[in-house]
Amino acid sequence: MKAIKVSELNKYIKKYIAMDYLLNDLLVQGEISSLKKHSNGNIYLTLKDEKASIDAIIYSKDAREIKFDINEGDKVEAKASLSIYEKNARLSLYIRDIRLQGLGELYEKFLYLKDSLDKEGLFSQDHKKQIPFYPRSIGLITSPTGAAVKDFLSILKRRNDSIDVNLYPVNVQGVNAKDDILKALEYFSNNPEDVVVLTRGGGSLEDLFVFNDEELARTIYNFKTPIISAIGHEVDYVISDFVSDLRAPTPSAAAELVSMSKDDLNNSLFLLSSRMNARIDNKLNESKSDLEDIYIRLNNSLLDKIKNYRLDLIKKSRTIYINKPNLNDQRLSLEKNLLELKQALKVKLILKKVELDNLIEKMDSLSPENKQRVSLEDSLNSLMKIKLDKRIKSKRSELNFAKKRLDYSLNSLVNSNKKNLFKSYDSLVKFKTENMPIVENMDKEEIISVKSLDKGKKVKLSFKDGSARLLVEDIELRS
Template identity: 40%
Template sequence: MEQQILSVSQINAYIQSLMDQDGLLTGLAVRGEISNYKVYPSGHHYFTLKDEGGALKCVMFRGSAVKLKFRPENGMQVIAMGRITVYPRDGAYQLYCTAMALDGVGDLYAAFEQLKKKLSAQGLFAPEHKKPLPPYPGTIGIITSSAGAALHDMLRILRKRYPLTRVRLLPVRVQGAEAPREIAAAIAYADHYKLADLLIVGRGGGSIEDLWAFNDEQVARAIYHCSIPVISAVGHEPDFTISDFVADLRAATPSNAAELAVPDQDALRQTLDSATSAMASALWRQIQAARNHLKLLSDSPAMKSPEAYLEQRQKALAYLQARLVAAQEKGLSVAKQRFYTQAAKLEAMSPLKVLLRGYAMVQDDSQQVVRSVSQVKENDRISISVSDGTIQAVVTAAQEGTTYESGKHDL
């Protein structure tokens, strides 16, 4: 088999695709000590995480860095969250860090990673389990705190984008010891009574402790078993929770969830206007075609002078009828002549014609024609057919020899 030859870019792109599809390398948390920390004029942060066994290059882009709640420094023990992939230009892998926390909450991250690994192995994150969102949801259920700013943001966006949808609020606590049970119960309740076409489950941003209810196993399993499509909308864009991995769709923020849940009425109106315009154009073309066809009909001789047109058609029909009759008569005459000719030929070949000229046909008892004296013997009965009947006779003698000599007898 011929070995495939790849370019450096192809190799890097292939490795990048493998890493981007690896569930372990997306949404992970890495513990380590910061070193070589640099902030560039672009606002991007570059650093290395190290421990006693190795080092990992990291980058945090400006959009994520501005959300940091502390100033990273060399020597700090931190937990960095993000994904690992390849930078194609260098062919080097690195951690694309989206959030960072001091290592004081390391136990929570360890629990997060442990539960994530467990549920992933059980198939709760499987893409084939994801349900599509309804394109035009009639009712949206929102499971969140009734007092949070996230709810008001979602309601405002839903009313603006798609006022036709109804909103059903299922208020729950979103942090604290009772929050996971309430969230899971609300999901199960909405699913059991089919209260909505789509559910949004989430809350606004906060610390990892504030968001921890959405990392609870009972919440994850409630989302997984829900037959209604679920959008997870927890915290801000860098925040990842177990609920995000289980849900049918992850939204970066609650506001983004509202945008993803419904179509934009302005875009729908433009689509409807375009469709209406296209239908009007198609109808106008059909009307114009019908008008042109009607004009052709009205300009035709049949419409301008129907009597003259009818008389012309009648004359044409009479002419065709006359030609048809003449053709039939001619064909019949030719057929008759051909018949008479063939009949005359058949009559000329008839045995009766030969008999009328004085010849006879001799047959033995088995009705076989006697062509030679060797076919009969003395006392055989024979039949002699002449032109006007049959003679029954008995052979008295049968002698061989010609009955005439060539040139001495006339037929």
């Protein structure tokens, strides 16, 4: 026998294995270990069981089709072919498809879609809308003949029969189920209700799989009205449960979540009424306290203003009392000046008359020639006298007019000051009568100056609401 090379032997073994169709279409069960994901996309791993292990590889083009994340320790079923690496004759499985052991293809699709939509953010709580606390109308999407619609309507009627229900009948499984549900969602999008409930009873994974559709999930995610998903039994989960605004474990639970019983409503109304009344009472108490504070501030401000007004009135009264002698002195001075003016004018007129009489006597004692000359002078003097008389008369008129104006101004000034004085005096007397005490000696004579007091004597002090008797112990005079 002729010897062959190792490379020829390995090539023969590889060709021989490739000719075996059983080794080219294997379904192998095992647990993943020694998992390595290469940067080029290839995945290298080892499949093992309790007694043995074998190396395996998943090329990048097949790895991209896997519907779940492969992890160390996963128990899987792998569709593969057996071959060797010619260089070292290392035996390996070349895996074309892989899935988790014990799960069917539908569940793998469910897990893949769930993981994909979750990463995209369609299950985020931030996007979920608040379910109305007390909806008045409900849009119901379900089969009209199933047990789910009967359970839902029965619970809703028992809890609160005042809620309107608008049923849109659909197929909940089968080839037409998806299109029916999408049409129902489109209808309620154009005819919105307060909340929409998508529900059906229990079933197998295949029966519920229409609710794992990606297009349906995205439609629910973009739906404007709050939507509740109540599919199957409590242990059943579908994609619509995760993407909806609220998941109810059963149709009956959905009816309870979407409605409030009349007893609960009455209790809530009672609590709200109690809280509202308490807030009203608190607000009234706060307002009452604020009004009392405002009243106290206004009252204090008014008292301060009255006090300031009294002090100002006292000051003005004192000013008038001090200036009263000056006004009298001014009047007396004006009257004195007027009298002196009249006397001076009278004396001047008498002197002029005496001067005229002397001139006449002098004329009588002159000769005829002098008389003629004097006559001429007299005529001239007469003319001068006429002019002088006119001037005197004019000055007298001006003097009389000035006197009248002076009298009028003086009288006006005196009357005005007198009125102001009387008005201030009346105010002072009134203020004094109402607010200031009256001091009298034992002879009932009013005392207005400290000079009228005698040390060791008693005085009577009268107030608005009573009187008191005081003994003068000491007297101090102000400069």
